[in-house]
Amino acid sequence: MKPRSFAPALVLFAVLMAAWEIAVRAFGIAPQVLPAPSLIVQTLAADAALLFGSLVVTLKITFVALAIAIGAGVALAVLFSSSRFAERALFPLAVVLQVTPVIAIAPLLLVYLEPANAVIACAALVAFFPILSNTALGLASADRQLRDLFALYDAGWLKTLVYLRLPASLPYFLGGLRIAGGLALIGAVVGEIAAGSAGAGSGLAWRIMEAGHRVNIPRMYAALVLIALAGVAIFALFSWLQRAALRRWHASAAEIA
């Protein structure tokens, strides 16, 4: 995306913020009902140590969960690509896990696992599916003529996987990763909220709940802003990674998935 294409969004954002600020001041709305943007920024600064500490906790959960999702998703996709039987047996199960809302699974996870692990499991569970399905699609996408070439020279399963199937799946995998990154954050937030005070109680979602109980509305907003920014940053990071990794490929490769 060109920098210029961000301009309309930035202008709209500035206008909305200004309208919000003016409305709050003009109508004298109490900060306990709706804090002005300026107050939210002030709260962010005042509670910085607390909130950024919590941000680190939530991001840690997100990335640990993402790493687990990548490991499990890619491993399972490789298994699917080499065994139709495994695919037929396991893929429906993966779909069931995917379509069941994670918020409904979270209480069970909290029964079986340590709260900290349950939160990570929640996040990993939602991030796992796009990695699995995209990578499986990518592994199967290897050019038929190239597959013939590998067969012609008796390249075994492993050589074909390493030199052909995995590289061919890269654009699909990166597309899946971009989706999974955002989902992992959502999963982390859902997990933290489900865990409540039973959890380590220091992530951003927990801060929102805690501030809510104390009717500290400005802090709720400040934490929310941080979560939103974290989501945007994660999406931007993986979009950049996708472009950087595929720059030398055919131009259309970057647009897959």
Next chain:
Amino acid sequence: MKQRRATAATRKAGKTESALLAELRGIGKSYDGGVTALRDISFPVRRGEFLSLLGASGCGKTTLLRILAGLLPPDTGTIRWQDGARPRETGFVFQEPALMPWASVAANIRLPLRLLGIDDRTATLRTREALAQSGLEKFGDAFPHELSGGMKMRASLARALIVKPRLLLMDEPFAALDEIARFKFNDELLALWREANCTVLFVTHSVFEAAYLSTRTLVLSPRPGTVAEEIRFLPAAGGVNAQFRTSATYASRVRKLSEALERAQ
């Protein structure tokens, strides 16, 4: 029986042009939907010949080539390789360049050596040779998407030749190129074939290409694919070159093949 005796005789003749490389007997293949792609195809492949398989689209030429390469098992029939198996040094050129978009041109050309487990030093040396031979020495580090269509095919051809093939299988390799490029590739291929003394199996739907390149042409009839006719050409008196394209011999070859193709429909 008579045929088998003739085979034994040619085997005795040793490494002459007529020595057998392989013999196909009764090859048949049906697709999953029950459509018969190939039926009862039998022909010998002789060492050092340039054998064209000529036929309309959809007559199973590609299927036949893939069966010959061992990429597809036939439903019926056998392929008897004179040396027991298909030569390890087999090159395959596909309809499309089929290069790996994530790998440099040099890495693409080198791929067969890597898959065959050739040692690194030999592979590096031969890759450099192959790049130079195909006029791509400046593009070794380039990526496929940076090459023109003709250069991609050049890289694809270099990849097939890097194994120093004793058998070269080609599946309409120049069909996507413009005529000027195709003529050039045809001449280069002939030069390579004469120099390398390999056997070429060339699938094409172009009577012009078959007339220009081959020493023998099998005309295939479609649905199901069978060998309709076999047409041999004696070596052209003045050699095959650009002048040959406008000669009477070439014109008569084209006519002969066109008529055979017509009859095969």
